[in-house]
Amino acid sequence: MLFRNRFLLLLALAALLAFVSLSLQFFHLIPVSTAKNGVSSKSRKRIMPDPVTEPPVTDPVYEALLYCNIPSVAERSMEGHAPHHFKLVSVHVFIRHGDRYPLYVIPKTKRPEIDCTLVANRKPYHPKLEAFVSHMSKGSGASFEIPLNSLPLYPNHPLCEMGELTQTGVVQHLQNGQLLRDIYLKKHKLLPNDWSADQLYLETTGKSRTLQSGLALLYGFLPDFDWKKIYFRHQPSALFCSGSCYCPVRNQYLEKEQRRQYLLRLKNSQLEKTYGEMAKIVDVPTKQLRAANPIDSMLCHLCHNVSFPCTRNGCVDMEHFKVIKTHQIEDERERREKKLYLGYSLLGAHPILNQTIGRMQRATEGRKEELFALYSAHDVTLSPVLSALGLSEARFPRFAARLIFELWQDREKPSEHSVRILYNGVDVTFHTSFCQDHHKRSAKPMCPLENLVRFVKRDMFVALGGSSTNYYDACHREGF
Ligand SMILES: *[C@@H]1O[C@H](CO)[C@@H](O)[C@H](O)[C@H]1NC(C)=O
Ligand SMILES: *[C@@H]1O[C@H](CO)[C@@H](O)[C@H](O)[C@H]1NC(C)=O
Numbered sequence: 158m159l160f161r162n163r164f165l166l167l168l169a170l171a172a173l174l175a176f177v178s179l180s181l182q183f184f185h186l187i188p189v190s191t192a193k194n195g196v197s198s199k200s201r202k203r204i205m206p207d208p209v210t211e212p213p214v215t216d217p218v219y220e221a222l223l224y225c226n227i228p229s230v231a232e233r234s235m236e237g238h239a240p241h242h243f244k245l246v247s248v249h250v251f252i253r254h255g256d257r258y259p260l261y262v263i264p265k266t267k268r269p270e271i272d273c274t275l276v277a278n279r280k281p282y283h284p285k286l287e288a289f290v291s292h293m294s295k296g297s298g299a300s301f302e303i304p305l306n307s308l309p310l311y312p313n314h315p316l317c318e319m320g321e322l323t324q325t326g327v328v329q330h331l332q333n334g335q336l337l338r339d340i341y342l343k344k345h346k347l348l349p350n351d352w353s354a355d356q357l358y359l360e361t362t363g364k365s366r367t368l369q370s371g372l373a374l375l376y377g378f379l380p381d382f383d384w385k386k387i388y389f390r391h392q393p394s395a396l397f398c399s400g401s402c403y404c405p406v407r408n409q410y411l412e413k414e415q416r417r418q419y420l421l422r423l424k425n426s427q428l429e430k431t432y433g434e435m436a437k438i439v440d441v442p443t444k445q446l447r448a449a450n451p452i453d454s455m456l457c458h459l460c461h462n463v464s465f466p467c468t469r470n471g472c473v474d475m476e477h478f479k480v481i482k483t484h485q486i487e488d489e490r491e492r493r494e495k496k497l498y499l500g501y502s503l504l505g506a507h508p509i510l511n512q513t514i515g516r517m518q519r520a521t522e523g524r525k526e527e528l529f530a531l532y533s534a535h536d537v538t539l540s541p542v543l544s545a546l547g548l549s550e551a552r553f554p555r556f557a558a559r560l561i562f563e564l565w566q567d568r569e570k571p572s573e574h575s576v577r578i579l580y581n582g583v584d585v586t587f588h589t590s591f592c593q594d595h596h597k598r599s600a601k602p603m604c605p606l607e608n609l610v611r612f613v614k615r616d617m618f619v620a621l622g623g624s625s626t627n628y629y630d631a632c633h634r635e636g637f
Contacts, residue, residue, distance in 0.1 A: 215483070215486050217478070217479045217482035217483045217486060218459075218475075218478075218479065218482075220482065220486060220552075221456060221459055221460075221478075221482055222459075223552065223555060224456065224460075224552075224553070224555045224556065225256070225456070225459065225460035225555070225556065226256070226329060226555040226556045226557055226558075227281065227325070227460065228281040228283075228325065228328050228329055228332055232332070232336065232582060233582070234336060234340075234579070234581075234582030234583075235579055235582055235583060235584040236336070236337065236340045236341070236561060236563070236579050236582060237340035237341060237344055237345055237563070238577075238584070238602075239563075239565055239577070239602070239603070240602070242567065242568045242569050243565045243566065243567055243568065243575070243603075244565065244566045244568055245341065245345040245346075245347055245563065245564075245565060246517075246520050246521065246528070246564040246565060246566050246574065247347075247516065247517060247520040247527070247528045247529070247530070247563075247564045248337075248341055248347060248528070248529050248530070248561065248562070248563055248564070249513050249516065249517070249530045249532075249561065249562040249563075249564075250337070250374075250529070250530065250531045250532070250559060250560075250561050251532045251534060251538065251539055251542060251559070251560040251561070252330070252333065252370060252371070252374060252531070252532070252533055252534065252539075252557065252558065252559050252560075253370075253534060253535060253536055253538070253539050253554045253555070253556065253557060253558040253559075254322060254326065254364070254366040254367045254369075254370040254533065254534075254535065254556070254557070255322055255323070255325065255326025255327060255328075255329040255330050255366070255370050255373070255556050255557040256322070256323045256325035256326040256329060256460060256556040256557070257320055257321060257322050257323060257326055257366050257556070258271060258273065258317035258318065258319060258320060258321045258323060258457060259319065259320075259453045259454040259456075259457045260319055260320045260450075260453055261319075261449045261450045261451075261453050261454055262319075262449065262454060263439060263446070263449055263451050263454050263455075263466060263473070264439055264441045264445060264446060264449055265439045265440060265441060265468065266439055266466035266467075266468065266473075267466060268454070269454070269457055269458055269461065269463045269466075270316065270463070271316070271317045271323060271457070271461055271463070272315055272316070272317070272324075273312040273313065273314045273315070273316075273317035273318070273321045273322070273323055273324070274312070274313055274314065274315055274324075275289075275290050275311060275312065275313070275324050275327060276324070279324060281324070281325055281328045282328065283327075283328045283331040283332060283335075283377075285331050285335070285376065285377060286324075286327070286328065286331065288376075289311065289327065289331060289373060289376050290311055292376065292382060293310040293311040293372060293376075294310075294311075295384070296310040296384065297384040297385075297387075299384075300384050300387040300388055300389060301368075301388075301389050301391075302388070302389060302390050302391040303391070304363060304391065305361065305363060305368055305389055305391050308363070308364075308365045308368050308369075309365055309369070310368070310369065310372060311327065311369055311372070311373075312324070312326070312327065312365075312369060320364065320365075320366060321365065321366065322365065322366040322369045322370060323461075325460070325461075325556075326366065326369075326370060326373075326556065326557065327369065327370075327373045329373075329556060329557035330370045330371075330373035330374040330377065330557055331373050331374070331376065331377040332377065333374050333377065333557060333559055334373065334374040334375060334376060334377020334378035334379075335377040335378070336377075336582075337374075337377075337378050338377060338378045338379070338380070341378075341529070342378070342380065347528055347529060348528060348529065352386070353386060354385070354386040354387070354388055355526045355527070356525065356526060356527065356528045356529065357386070357387070357388075357527070357528075357529050357530075357531070358390075358516065358526075358527040358529070358530040358531070359371060359375070359387065359388060359389045359390065359530075359531050359533075360389065360390045360391075360392050360397070360530075360531070360532050360533070361389050361390075361391065361392060361532070361533035361534075362391075362392050362393075362394075362395060362533070362534060362535065362538075363391055363392075363393065364535075367533040367534060367535065368389065368533065370533050370557070371389065371531055371533030374531065374533075375387070375531065392532070392534075395534065395535050395537045395538050396505045396506070396508070396509070396537075396538065396541065397508065397509040397512075397532055397534065397538060398505070398508040398509065399508055399512070401507075401508040401511075401628065402508070403632070404504050404505075404628075404632035405632060405633060406500075406504060406631060406632050406633065406634050407500075407501055407504035407505055407632060410497055410498075410500035410501035410504065411501045413497045414492070414495075414497040414498050414501055417491070417492070417495055417497055418488060418492075421487070421488055421491055422484070422488075425484055425487075427480055428480055428481065428484045429443075431476075431477050431480040431481060432446055432447050434477065435451060435473055435477055437470060437471075438467075438468055438470045438471045438472065438473060439466075439468055439470075439473075440468065440470060451473070451481070452478070452481045452482065452485065455473065455477075455478050455481070459478065460556075465477075465478070489553060493549045493550075498541075498544060499544055499545075499549070499620075500621055501541065502540075502541035502542070502543075502544035502545040503545045503617045503618070503620055503621055503631075504621075504628075504631060504632060505541040505545070506541045506542045506544075506545035506546075507545070507613065507617060507628050508628075509532070509538075509542065510542070510545065510613045510617075511613055511614075511628075513530070513562060514606075514609060514610050514613050514614075516530060517562075517564045517574075517576070517606060517609075518606075518610070520564060521564070521566070521574045521606070536553065536554045536558075539554040539558055539560055540553065540554055542560060543560065543580065545617060546578065546589045546590065546591075547588065547589045547590025547591070547593070548580065548585055548588055548589060550588070551580055551585065551588075555581070558580070558581055559579075559580075559581060559582075560578070560579070560580050561578070561579045561580075562576055562577075562578055563576060563577040563578075563579070564576055564606065565577065565603060573605070574605075574606040575601065575603035575604060575605055575606060576603060576604050576605075576606055576608075576609050577602075577603050577604070578604075586602075586603060586604050587604070589604070590612070590620070591604070591608045591609055591611070591612035591616065592604035592608050592609075595608060615627075618630070618631040
């Protein structure tokens with residue numbers, strides 16, 4: 158993952174440190190039910206910072222709980238909202254996999270004991286959980302492109318393996334699927350009753366957590382999950398760039414972006430001190446501790462209410478967590494300002510956006526295939542797409558994040574098609590760079606499809622600032 162090294166610094170650290178004692182934070186703030194009903198259920202809707210209601214100083218624990226996305230009662234969402242004379246034509250869903258076990262261990266500590274089997278008497282729970290397990294266990298190899306057919310179809314280890322989807326992750330996507338089903342199938346009849354395999358387009362990376370997340374979402378979504386009608390394609394690239402992955406200029410942006418991250422980290426003496434302390438606790442060189450990306454593991458402790466690890470030298474604690482998380486937030490802020498990541502994103506997201514508008518254009522011609530597209534992906538997939546669309550204020554993709562493109566037809570003017578863009582249930586259409594201005598001129602609550610097409614075909618290259626107007630030229634620009 159590209160951002161595994163994003164750590165950074167915290168200006169208001171002193172203030173935060175003075176805040177609440179860490180045991181208080183850990184045991185009283187974090188209880189899942191509080192996170193559900195108190196801190197986060199409203200705020201999780203807020204993907205754009207709201208100067209009126211957001212705390213003036215970003216609270217790292219609050220941000221981390223949003224990231225956990227602990228399943229809660231029925232979520233309200235804006236998907237499918239349209240005037241009644243609009244007809245839903247197609248839907249394109251990009252998801253991040255659900256809650257997973259860490260990808261790294263903190264050296265010389267016991268890894269968190271989390272059970273990745275799926276059982277009814279453990280929270281979080283979803284009414285379809287048992288049916289999901291029993292249906293998955295009858296899975297069919299014919300439903301997957303090689304090498305996906307060798308992956309397990311649901312998580313099943315009593316001690317999670319590294320990166321394995323957890324029960325929380327499965328429940329998050331069963332919920333996403335159910336929510337989309339109520340809106341797109343029950344309300345808007347996106348698929349006919351006798352829908353067939355070619356009306357779905359399904360694609361996933363080759364990790365078990367993305368495949369399983371996609372299956373859980375579909376299981377919640379489809380009225381009858383018939384293995385004969387499921388076919389998942391394999392996407393080798395986390396950018397979903399298919400045959401267009403070679404792009405030297407994109408790689409140059411990425412190198413500069415990584416250099417920026419590195420320099421920001423060096424400037425943060427509080428962060429260096431924290432890594433030093435943690436390294437002493439676990440008794441390894443600081444470098445080794447840092448390379449083990451401890452925040453990934455610490456987030457898992459936090460999301461699962463498991464206390465941070467201890468050794469005979471002491472405990473990793475909430476203050477360490479806050480310093481590292483605050484640095485991450487600061488890093489994201491500087492990333493937006495410096496725009497190197499934007500350059501990377503415009504080029505990185507072009508192929509998948511181009512594919513999506515191609516699919517939309519075919520649907521506008523009346524083709525009935527691929528009406529529902531699902532891309533089961535990673536933070537490093539969603540993040541560049543968000544950034545490329547101009548949604549730079551959007552929060553970093555949480556577990557089970559969803560980004561949705563809806564295509565609509567105006568029944569009163571059948572030649573006109575419009576799009577809506579939703580991130581975690583919030584309508585962000587008019588925050589995108591290609592539809593900000595439209596908002597001011599039009600009363601329609603959507604964006605003309607032409608705006609998106611023009612953006613993907615040309616304006617996203619113009620936004621790079623060179624003279625290129627197509628992907629190939631932009632990727633091979635000399636002297637960048
Ligand atoms: C979190 O863990 C603490 C201590 O182990 C426990 O008292 C608390 O009930 C737990 N909270 C939840 C929501 O499980
Ligand atoms: C964009 O999509 C069109 C088909 O819709 C395809 O012919 C073209 O090669 C794609 N370009 C890139 C750079 O992916």
